[in-house]
Amino acid sequence: GQQVMQIPQYQHVQEGEDFTTYCNSSTTLSNIQWYKQRPGGHPVFLIQLVKSGEVKKQKRLTFQFGEAKKNSSLHITATQTTDVGTYFCAGRQTSGSRLTFGEGTQLTVNP
């Protein structure tokens, strides 16, 4: 079955440093989504990428979808303490099929 892998599992940074998490799928994806889960909270949708090579930005967050539509990344520039949480990617093999979540990258930011 489809597998979605994410690295690193944990990342500790000083406030102001950059952060990147990577997501790799065992199969080609129709689209990929990113979610953020604060400690003790629930996942909240951040963005969806659909096109090969797509790049989207949300303020300090940059999302990329690989050319082969099998990998993706999330980059945060100049982290802040409000960025703390676990970032999950989730891929769909075909439009309308179930989401397969990665294991997540847990980000801690030291002030």
Place this chain on the structure above:
Amino acid sequence: NAGVMQNPRHLVRRRGQEARLRCSPMKGHSHVYWYRQLPEEGLKFMVYLQKENIIDESGMPKERFSAEFPKEGPSILRIQQVVRGDSAAYFCASSPSRGYNEQFFGPGTRLTVL
């Protein structure tokens, strides 16, 4: 516009008891998804339901677990004869249609089996 609601938020059961978790999707949403999350782990898909239909239950354990989404009322995830390994956070998410971009998650039910 109320979000996805789940209750109870916390549930404690002894081994062998039944756990019943409820999920009310967002208004206008007819698609419900259940996920299980163990501590420090990702979200594992369990089941996808539409009103009165199970669309995909490939992530559900074969025994003791069942789910329904009746025409009226919330979606129910039922775990019979709970064991310690069932302790986890169970999240429900909803969307208005099958191909819709995002899933809206509820606050989750934290199940503890003693």
